[in-house]
Amino acid sequence: MSNSIQQEAQAILDILATTEFQDCIALSKEFRELPMSAGIYAVKHRTLSILYIGKTRTLRDRFRGGHKALLWAFIEELQATDVRITFHTLEFDQWIRLSSELESLIIRAIDPPYNVRISARD
Numbered sequence: 001m002s003n004s005i006q007q008e009a010q011a012i013l014d015i016l017a018t019t020e021f022q023d024c025i026a027l028s029k030e031f032r033e034l035p036m037s038a039g040i041y042a043v044k045h046r047t048l049s050i051l052y053i054g055k056t057r058t059l060r061d062r063f064r065g066g067h068k069a070l071l072w073a074f075i076e077e078l079q080a081t082d083v084r085i086t087f088h089t090l091e092f093d094q095w096i097r098l099s100s101e102l103e104s105l106i107i108r109a110i111d112p113p114y115n116v117r118i119s120a121r122d
Contacts, residue, residue, distance in 0.1 A: 005098060009105035012088045016042040017050060017110070024084030027070070034060040038095040039088050040102055043069040043114065046082040052114035055103040057095065059087055069114045 024044055025033050036058050043052040052069035056062040063070070063085070073083050090099060107115050 005101055006105060008098070009102045009109070012040050012102060013106045013109055015088050016040070016044075016053070016086050016106075019044075019086040021046050021084060024086040026084055027080050031060050031063045034063060034085065035087060035089065036060050037089050038092070038099070039090045040099070040106065041085055041087045042112075043067075043073075044084055044086055045073075045078060046084075048078075048113075050110060050112050051083070052112050053103060053107050053110070054115075055090075055095075055099045059085075072114050 021044060038055075038057045039059065040053065040055050041059055041062075042050045043054075044050050051073065054062070054069075070083070073080075090102075
C-alpha cells in the first residue's frame with residue numbers, strides 16, 4: 001500500500017476523530033440531514049468516541065436501510081442523543097479507487113468496538 005494512501009487515510013481519520021460531537025449529525029427517524037453522497041463515515045458517541053467506521057456510496061440510504069452500529073448502541077442502552085454521525089465525502093474517482101483501502105486503514109488504526117471482523121465460514 002502506498003504511503004500517499006496511508007497519509008490520506010490518516011488525514012480522513014483526523015477529520016472524523018476531531019470533529020466535535022456537537023458538530024456531528026444527530027440521529028433522526030428519516031436521516032434527512034445525512035448527505036446523499038459517497039464517503040467514509042464514523043458513528044460517534046458523546047463520551048466513548050468512535051464506535052464504528054464505514055464507507056458508503058450514499059450515506060442517507062446506508063442508515064435508512066438499518067445499521068448494525070445503531071442496533072448495537074440500542075442493545076447496549078446508549079442514549080440516541082449521545083450517538084451521532086460524522087462524514088468525509090469522497091469524490092467519485094476516490095470512491096472507486098480507494099474507499100475499501102481507506103476504510104481498512106482507518107479501522108486498523110483505531111479498532112472501533114462495533115467494527116467486528118467475522119471469519120469466513122467453511
